[in-house]
Amino acid sequence: MQSRSSSLARILRGVTPSHTANRYAVRALTTSLSHPTARRQQHLSISIRQLPTLATTTTVTQTRYASSSSSESRLQKTPLYSLHLAHGAKMVPFGGFHMPVQYASLSVAQSHLFTRSHASVFDVSHMVQRLFRGPGAAQFLQSITPSGVEALAEHRSTLSCLLKEDGSGGIVDDTIITRLGGAGGEIGEGFYVVTNAACQEKDDVYLDREVAKWNREMTGKGLGVREERLNGRGLVALQGPGAEGVLAGVLAEEAGLDLRKLLFGQSAYARLKLGVARVSRPVLISRGGYTGEDGFEISIPGDEAVAVTEALLAAGPGKVQLAGLGARDSLRLEAGMCLYGHDLDESTTPVEAGLSWIIPKERRTADAGFYGADVIAKQLVAKSKGGSGVARRRVGLIVEGAPAREGAEIVSRAEEGKEPVKLGAVTSGCPSPSLGKNIAMGYVKDGFHKAGTEVDVLVRGRPRKAVVAKMPFVPTKYWKGET
Template identity: 65%
Template sequence: MQGLRTTRAVNALGRASHGRLHTASPSILSLSLRPQRSLSSQTGPSRPQNAVSLSRLGVSARSLQARRHASSSSSSSSESLSKTPLYDLHLAHGAKMVPFGGFHMPVQYSGLSVSQSHAFTREHASLFDVGHMVQRVFSGPGAAAFLQRVTPSNLEALQPHRSTLSCLLHSDGSGGIVDDTVITRLDETKFYVVTNAACRDKDNAYFDAEMTKWNSGHKDQEVTQEQLNGWGLVALQGPEAAAILASILDDPETVNLEKLYFGQSVYGKVKMRGMQISSPLLISRGGYTGEDGFEISIPEDETVHVTEALLSAGGPERVQFAGLGARDSLRLEAGMCLYGHDLDDSTSPVEAGLSWIIPKERRTPDAGFHGAEKIASQITPKSKGGAGVQRRRVGFVVEGAPAREGAKIQGDGNEIGVVTSGCPSPTLGKNIAMGYVKDGFHKAGTEVEVLVRGKPRKAVVTKMPFVQTKYWKGTAPA
């Protein structure tokens, strides 16, 4: 059955000389970066070996409640959790495992604290397991038009081997976001879509309903969907990522990393253990940390071998595993959203500061995607006759104690918003946060107060990303 599943998945992806993918922003636990002094392994009837208490890592009850609400597949029962292909390798490297998005996932490793792992990524390279994400392939003559119906993206104009950050929108016209995603055009009739693990059940129901409606009304433009269940997905992130990956490429001239820019992908083979050569792997330049890096989609039976090759190529002084804890603080420094916290069903792309994902030609009431009329009115500010928005997503630098999710924001003596993500920034040595404020308080430099444990703390609205991104765009990081 494994061989059959792999063959079907390979056919779905349409292996060719070129292609691309890019993972969507994965749902990551909102973790504390205070020193972890009691991370001893615990065992029990419902806890896997090397599991660690979420409360010890500073995961708030609000975070867990939001995550459980986002997906019924997220469960604390070890019997109901799935495992990525790298599960045993994580344990061998001293991973502390937690339930997340319906999977056993590593939150950190015994060799480094969360903040140390964060710094290691910025200085060298880290390898993240994102195999819990949902990898989908939509195929058929109507694939582009269908995806343009459920997202605000112009996918008919998207070139092969390119991707776009996007979001799934509710069909009720509210403009609310079902999930955030990245969509890659593989060829004229095939698109690769990665969605969040914690939204798996919700997204499955959404796509099933939308495809049923689409196919019933477009007999000559039918669309099919296949999930690449069991496939591995790893993210190699950091300034040494390119050199590490290049050292194991089977044909570095064919896969020229110098000319593989941010947002592009290519198929390439790598040298695995014993000098065996892998299948063609879809290698994407991008990531969720703000660093230069790559995300690699791998057949299930090769995931461990490819991952071990990457770890061996760099050595522990250049590349190490990193978990959900470091991934969360890295993405917050990069100003990236986390679904279920910074985005949800009631949030529109305009409120979330994501208007840039909507191309100009799609910013009209009759653009044809769900919620187009509402979103078009929000894009146009009140001063120009539009509806504008009542709230906006912004970043903050907070004095004193760090502001966590749920902290109230005050301005001019009134409550004006709420924090949706927050942590100490290991890179900046400051407390950073993200949240929504009333329109008018969103400009950089605006001084506000955040209630931390009932005590007002000074905060300043700050442009994001908090830390300069280092995406590879050819001549210099950008």
């Protein structure tokens, strides 16, 4: 019986590379998706949604246990599954779902560059959409994340992470938290939390346990909390410099939403035009994304996900096209974004990962009240100033010669008469279609993290010269208002 990794590698080898950069991008994605950590995370207990038609969803619940292989029939399908097939998508298993890696119209590298210059639509419906309600919701989230959730204004978002309950400061998953208002939308009031599909099984266990624990202690104090999983909703990311124009073209007049005033990290409910005489139910539009470009993530009622996506694509292939996991992976790496299970895991703290900025000033103390606060507070202060600092740091790398893949060792530069010292390892790497260079992300010993530091990366056992570089590798273009 073949393993998931070998099956996935075979699928990705079937993606036709039109040129060298695309071949490298596909190989990088093969490495990312077949890594043992990712494989373990994909052994999920899943609710399988089969789509006999675009309009009807039949839910069949099955339990799947860890194994070295699985039938594709056990993978879930997003509401856009049939649309992907209609557009010639190459589908691969990812996070327990059938997901598109690329489409017939563009190679991976071409899709990447099209996103940077125009706009692309990514299906991210595999992500888990959750809602936390109740008088204790903000305080609950502040107990399991380092973020200042109580201070979030309505329809404002923050990047955050779920922290291990053992106090180590390790990251269970990364997430986006948004405070929603109740007016104008179907989701309602509360905290909208999006987590990773590949982590769903462990996140469900973690959150169920933490909610139950919180309620045992706090319900009597009037601070109860409840979690709802927004199963079956669609989620698409519209990304690129042309994204605003594409979305503006389908906003219903009654929406009254001025996208120029919707800034990065903000959200709003709106209705979209689905043709000449049809308008969608309210969708949640959040400005942001995973590519470093301006763009939006749109949460859609599941039965309207296809119609909304087709409305966006109606702007024409010269303005917007579908894009898959291949382009998404290289775009996020250029933007310096982490992929959980690779660049982040339960042995990594926010400080080591370079995510200290998600912790507001008022929560940088040992008594801040979230898991691992004591450890994280000490790490925030350098040893020279009385803290513990960190032993390793996440860095970007520009690598000469062959691309450095996940797991490649990072060592000190070879010097005559001296053995190189191991400094760390690469966690993500690929050729950058935008820069024409090989880029990578990884962790190195503290002291070797400064931009310009020269190191070697062992690629297939051979040292390749690399230079520590600032991230993002490509400047971000988030819309923060007129300058």
